[in-house]
Amino acid sequence: MMKQIALVSMTLLVFAGGCSRNTIAETYGEDARKIIQATLDKNDAWTKMEELCDGIGYRLSGSPGLEQAVEWAVASMKADGQERVHTETVMVPKWVRGNEWAKMVKPHEYELHMLGLGLSVGTPPNGITAPVVCVKDEKEFEALGDQMKGKIVLFNNPMPEYHPEKGAQYGTAVRFRSRGPRMASEKGALACLVRSVTAYSLRSPHTGATSYDKETPKIPAAAISTEDAAMISRLTARGEEVIVKLKMDAKNHGMVPSANVIGELRGSTRPDEVLVIGGHLDAWDVGHGAHDDAGGCVIAMEAINVLRRLNLIPKRTIRVVLWTNEENGLNGGRQYAKDHADEMPKHIGAIESDSGVFAPKGISVQHRDANIQAIAAKQLEDILQLLEPINANMVKEGWSGADISPMKPAGVVLMGFMVEGSTYFHLHHSHADTLDKVNPDELSRCVAALAVVSYVLADMPGRLGVPSEN
């Protein structure tokens, strides 16, 4: 099968694309209009968001809130009449932030707005008080060399403004949050501060996972607001000595059980073939993770709810998977791929929504095989014509989602649900990722878009990534 696909010519691709465009439009036009109309008229996504965000609160891995969210998701999908609703155990790290603060003590006393990085070790009980050295990038870091010994290293690398074509460029901007503590530790630093990964701030620190290696000592690491990072850099640039005191009680408590939550809209004729859709149920212990990723969970739950209400039961199964522990471990995604390894060939695709629930834009597709990816992209271009009425018909290639990435080696077609992204990183991993930032109309459009795409992918005669026969 794979070899055949690899040999597919561009001519056939274009031809297949042309054919399926007509077929999809003819076959699913009416259903798509019905789904969109019914969803925009009325759906329960906002109520689910209120229950999950306002009603439960923080849901970091290892916290009671996350396990309440697991229970809530099970109860909610059961109440919606979904099938085979169950949990699948996942071991997740229990990292507890504890009390934490940082202040500048020289040249004057000034509270820094900080959040310890996820999985960071804490400071000694009396904190760490040391002069700060600032670096903007790798070049400045290398130039400093021994001057970091015994100091607190601040990585003041600004995230660029959102770019309509390049996007947020998070992948690049996040590098010092991930690697900074290791880099600083190797040079003998006592602690590591990183400028929050955001291009816009109102003194809002943004947390996120960091990592260590085995060779170098684990030093405490925290994000500070962009404002505080900029201020310290201005002071040191003027030749002032800046001394910071950092106090963090953060502690890793080993692994504890959590769970992925699963519910299905069982397929009518080929129920063993599965389209996975979902998001991650865990969130950072700040704000309510409304966009990251309550929204992703809720639009998946509500997408099959809408279809079931309309009695639109596709041939294949649509399986909602709400992963646990995306933020600081990815153990939910890994466990799902492992537990369902035998079933992977029957996974016709997986769609993750983990970029917020702003106005939906379309789908990005990713496959380990570039040819299959291209075929799938072409098919999606045809399918997403059905989403033109809600401006969600954009198809891109090469990106999908973290929780579904462990299914990549098995050859599953991975898809990322794309939304308008200009403000996502203003909120991401911060106290400000709260429900008021979600627009109910945009949320409904996300549900509609995901329901239409899921229904067509689960129902269409051909399989995503496999060229049309005619």
Added chain:
Amino acid sequence: MMKQIALVSMTLLVFAGGCSRNTIAETYGEDARKIIQATLDKNDAWTKMEELCDGIGYRLSGSPGLEQAVEWAVASMKADGQERVHTETVMVPKWVRGNEWAKMVKPHEYELHMLGLGLSVGTPPNGITAPVVCVKDEKEFEALGDQMKGKIVLFNNPMPEYHPEKGAQYGTAVRFRSRGPRMASEKGALACLVRSVTAYSLRSPHTGATSYDKETPKIPAAAISTEDAAMISRLTARGEEVIVKLKMDAKNHGMVPSANVIGELRGSTRPDEVLVIGGHLDAWDVGHGAHDDAGGCVIAMEAINVLRRLNLIPKRTIRVVLWTNEENGLNGGRQYAKDHADEMPKHIGAIESDSGVFAPKGISVQHRDANIQAIAAKQLEDILQLLEPINANMVKEGWSGADISPMKPAGVVLMGFMVEGSTYFHLHHSHADTLDKVNPDELSRCVAALAVVSYVLADMPGRLGVPSEN
């Protein structure tokens, strides 16, 4: 004199306007171009901002920071070669925020982002724990009646979005921060929370002064972020009981000495006639008060610095006044008007900049006499033609500044320096009012605009608010 002015006809006004337009343009066109060019080429405003904001820190009335700022301003104006640099003692309230926090304890534990309101009393040592009742406006407040007894009242009144013509509408939006604690106390409430006065938030609480009266018990009052206010309102609307614990160590410590700072560019031929320009040196004990109002102080300091460097010495004196205690008392403004009462007839005008140092837009003029105000506005329209190159030629009527308002009864022509205002209240009285929010180019344009207007007003043959003779 005043009677004559009141009788001035519209015809004369228009005629005078026409005349002075030519005269001003002819007389001051070259000087204005020179001032603008020199200022945009190079000025010390940014360095002054760094010294005041980054170098000193918090400067609330009664704090060491404010007194350091007073010393800094004296030293800075002396270093610039300004004349008669001195301080004038003002007694100001010493209110200390102390430790403070609030959390929702039911339906789940959730940290609220709060800032105690300035001049608020503290809570008992163990805090106040009580159910919350929400009201949006006066109507909902009145309807609640006795239900507020023994509760924490939350005023969840949203600030409207910035409107290009109506502006920020702060005056209306701020009413519950000012009066809410009194209103709630009258109904037997234990504490008062108000939704932060901002239309945009990243979980950023905004403080500001509140007030009590003598009859009702003083209850603790705090602002919470708009997100937290919205969440509590959603929860109560769904019928959930919301319980909040509020802890505030805030305390009033009576009156302590502070000072207004004064420095002059002495007039060449009529030095006893004075144009006052300035801002307030105090700021809330959060962020660095960069826009509110370090910027207003610095552009005034730098405006006369630019003129002195260019050897443009006007006939009348330009007096920089940096008021203390605008934020929670206005004692600096009151004391200046009192101490200089005899000199008021010689005050040809007063310009306050206290709306941030964004792109300059122009001047708003205010006088106790509507006719004089109209004459002054007409004259300013002519003068501000000189600021067309930097788009700062807008003239409005009816608003000026808080610190200069005590000079209104004496008949001084009051002016407010207007800037682009769409984001000011995102930062106002919050941790986010920091130097990074100031654009150095916009800051320079503010200096240029203020220098040109000040120079012309202090040098022109006629007096602002007095119709031209010809």
